[in-house]
Amino acid sequence: MLKFGLIGAGRIGRIHGANVHARPGAELVAVADFDLKAAQAFAAETGAEAMSSEAILNSSDIDAILICSPTDTHAHLIETAARAGKAVFCEKPVDLSSDRVKTTLQVVEAAGVPLMIGFNRRFDPSFADLHKRLRAGAVGEVEIVTILSRDPAPPPVAYIERSGGLFRDMMIHDFDMARFLLGEEPVDVQAFGSSLVDPAIGKAGDVDTAVVQMRTASGKLCQISNSRRATYGYDQRIEVHGSKGMLRAGNMHKTTVELATGAGLTIDPVQDFFLQRYAEAYRLELGAFVDALSGGAKPSPSGIDGLRAQRLADAATESAKSGKPVQISLD
Amino acid sequence: MLKFGLIGAGRIGRIHGANVHARPGAELVAVADFDLKAAQAFAAETGAEAMSSEAILNSSDIDAILICSPTDTHAHLIETAARAGKAVFCEKPVDLSSDRVKTTLQVVEAAGVPLMIGFNRRFDPSFADLHKRLRAGAVGEVEIVTILSRDPAPPPVAYIERSGGLFRDMMIHDFDMARFLLGEEPVDVQAFGSSLVDPAIGKAGDVDTAVVQMRTASGKLCQISNSRRATYGYDQRIEVHGSKGMLRAGNMHKTTVELATGAGLTIDPVQDFFLQRYAEAYRLELGAFVDALSGGAKPSPSGIDGLRAQRLADAATESAKSGKPVQISLD
């Protein structure tokens, strides 16, 4: 039985904690949060114990740590947990600074502990199935990857200001999907960003609408577009054009109901946001982490995956500012 | 070059006439109509000559007759044309009385001329493709045929009164499709009819909403439903459930445009009515008639197809009135 400690009992922490709780072979034994009451409440729901993050990290009884606290605590917590010999699952990103990410990964490497980064979309059943078929050759060689990703509504400006910007905060998921699907590292990045949704986001120095295109060494191409607003719900679509065909995966609608009137045929809106859309992905992601730990395999996506997506986000951020293409070096 | 005379220059007559005019190897040479001006106008458009129907039937210059006049003139015109040795294309039905249809077919048989009945749906590209795949075994043995057919709006009551009733006037097309798809004759018919759309239709002794189910000798089943009103356009769908899968063909939308908003994803309404939906079917139907005449083949659907669909309509009319199932005898 793998014993887990959860650090951070907010929205996403409670999802991962509940998934551990529900999984045979895994047990949530400890919960920490800056807000002690939140930790206690969630501990009560899951039969765990509320304790400080230090206590969790020092407990010889705990095998694995779930890091779901604010971004600026991630790198330090990962390093501490690694030094304590614990397996780590950390929500993206490891840190807003790629250099700091690199340092942290060295600590993890030295400690020899497993580290998994929370790129949940890889585990979405439709995206995972598309990826599996792609690797099995269903459309031959990958040529163009197209990713459309839109949030229903922008977060508060206070969040934006600490987020690292759209490319690091939102498009990072798409960069990870791009790498996952291309099967090759992008080496050239071009980006445009605009502030079309909320002028306050522009004032805060960020963009809310952006497009990126990338090229790999062998010439495979990728386009990504993001908007912080979609009136019609959480829009998450990918498409892969290959030498032998095309694969795509799209949105989940709330129901299958269709209404036909003189105005046309209307289908339900898509699911609201990531908690609904990716509920199953979060469950499968945690399961993959537990399975990797149980089976002694290296969990994936790895810390390196986290670093490389981050570097693409850095490059896009730079390109959107300078108006110039940016070349990626991987080492 | 096959020379055609058109009798009846109304809406459907002009469609067939224009299709002859546009077809290489066929020529529209004469047009008749009770309304002489209508005949003259359409003759002018197509380079044909306006003349009486008698003159058309007697002209030694004309090879084939298109009968698009009112229903109560069909049987007499077919017989006269057959005796004059002309090939005949006649809009459905031959006559509202199956006995009269039988007599007419005997005249045609004796004269040895080709006769084709205008069951246009068999030529709809989607329905024709479905039929072709069905016969090629794409879904194995046919087990259940489902036909949904709805007009956008009811015709005037004056039309209803002379129409022979919903089963003979509207559902006759579905009976023909049922026979076409089942590949076997239905032997038992059950029907329910209601007047839900327009009380005046009920007062006129007809129904405007109806369901029918049929069984063939080997046990294949078919369900048909009709409504004289569909707010969302002309609804024409068929579905065939077989031992190895299911084939279906549906409506054509006006465009491919989709609008996504908070209210959902809305697709354009379906095409308005039969002139739009079946424009291509009419073209292909006429082409099949010309090809059959040119190649010396028997045109299909034949007069017997017309008679058998009519008998199913008779049976459904009787079943809807008596509340009892009706058995069909084919001879």
Place this chain on the structure above:
Amino acid sequence: MLKFGLIGAGRIGRIHGANVHARPGAELVAVADFDLKAAQAFAAETGAEAMSSEAILNSSDIDAILICSPTDTHAHLIETAARAGKAVFCEKPVDLSSDRVKTTLQVVEAAGVPLMIGFNRRFDPSFADLHKRLRAGAVGEVEIVTILSRDPAPPPVAYIERSGGLFRDMMIHDFDMARFLLGEEPVDVQAFGSSLVDPAIGKAGDVDTAVVQMRTASGKLCQISNSRRATYGYDQRIEVHGSKGMLRAGNMHKTTVELATGAGLTIDPVQDFFLQRYAEAYRLELGAFVDALSGGAKPSPSGIDGLRAQRLADAATESAKSGKPVQISLD
């Protein structure tokens, strides 16, 4: 906290039991099964106690009984539980004999306990949403209800022989949906049944492919078709044609992945069978039962709903045998 006892720890019993276990405000305290080991295993998983059904029915500690045992035990268990003053949730059907159902409902009525029948499809999110919009007038007056329902593969003949026949065993769900959607009782029933899937089913005196049509007193119409085999998965679709438009709800596909090649655009098959397709429906159904008990409301669908669907199944069985329409009397 409502305390539940489960009688029958087979496939469907374990689903309901797990849904009780997961629901705040409800607790599974006891499990019975003819197979004691099955009861013990499921009790261990859910923290309940394995005991005999008699013990459960006599326990003063238990508020509500879930009856998931074989059909021929339902009526007796409902009556015993009712006399013991317990709320009852029973899988359909109460009994294969409508007369026996009637007697049982009288016992429940006399005891004044709540009874809910497991017509799970009413709780499918898409079907429930369609029903809600229908009642809110989204398509005006209901005119034609069309229900297509196909199982992926037939059950063993041994099951068929004890099932009461296709109309009572499989189409009963569609009869319930028909009543639910029509909003009016059907009064006339016509049926055809065939044995096309498995000759052994025909030898056992049952059919495996069937169509039914029904009419209500006001003339609303309904068509249902069933097959015991669908190579493409569990096919469950409903469509309601009304005076102001059409509502329909269809199948859930396994993923949203689409593959485009020269062979066309291929979408994933539909979900395999009822355990996948209706997993959410089962969860919501049990929740509705718990809510009704907690709030003092009468649970729905009621015993009367069970009886009336059964009578439609009886009528269809009779019509399919005699070839004649059957009139329903409701009292």
Place this chain on the structure above:
Amino acid sequence: MLKFGLIGAGRIGRIHGANVHARPGAELVAVADFDLKAAQAFAAETGAEAMSSEAILNSSDIDAILICSPTDTHAHLIETAARAGKAVFCEKPVDLSSDRVKTTLQVVEAAGVPLMIGFNRRFDPSFADLHKRLRAGAVGEVEIVTILSRDPAPPPVAYIERSGGLFRDMMIHDFDMARFLLGEEPVDVQAFGSSLVDPAIGKAGDVDTAVVQMRTASGKLCQISNSRRATYGYDQRIEVHGSKGMLRAGNMHKTTVELATGAGLTIDPVQDFFLQRYAEAYRLELGAFVDALSGGAKPSPSGIDGLRAQRLADAATESAKSGKPVQISLD
């Protein structure tokens, strides 16, 4: 009656010629082609006269010229026709050199004759409807335009070599659609091109797979992707994300037939190529030209539209070569 002369009786010339022939109010009177027999054959089909292009340009009897000859003759023919006072419809592009295009437009301007450029996609019923709804505010302000465009198979390398390259030959249509949909001029262009489909195309100095992104002065964004090969047919899709929703329009499938088996639900492939997909667009395009001439309105898309799309193609060609973004100046 407007009298037309056609220069170039190849594939596209015959389409435009037939559309003139079929249109009331317009008449095809003369046909020229380097291949005299081709001109004679098409003239015979349409009741026109075969003559030299010089004779057509000098004929006082001809009101309008359709230029469908090879690209390198366009500019000269437009200028000659303009000086002769004739209205001109010219297939894209006016010339592969934007400078030459500019000169030609000055000649047209000086002559004061109407000039329309054959950007047929603007007239596709679905794209035109999308554009109309966009301008009517259906999705608020335009924010991101996404255009996916793939040919079924690459043209011969001999064609590629004289084509001006993918951006000027193929993506030019998408640049025109981008301008049409954005409602604002792009000012910054970034491009990547690869040779993934056919190495011979790369050897010829061209690319066969490309992505472009553009930004307007107000920050609206656009992404385009092209491939010279799509195994699944002619892929032509556009999508506009706006402040109040999303509009998209997609491919036309050959039929509506769907086949469901254990392998999934398969829809027909999309229509083969531009002659099928855009048949209706060509008809409407020619009609718009005739209507503009008849009504004295300026035809659209204009010569300026041709020039501006060309400049975007030039910029993309340069960016794909240099790896750097290119700024567009409009004057």
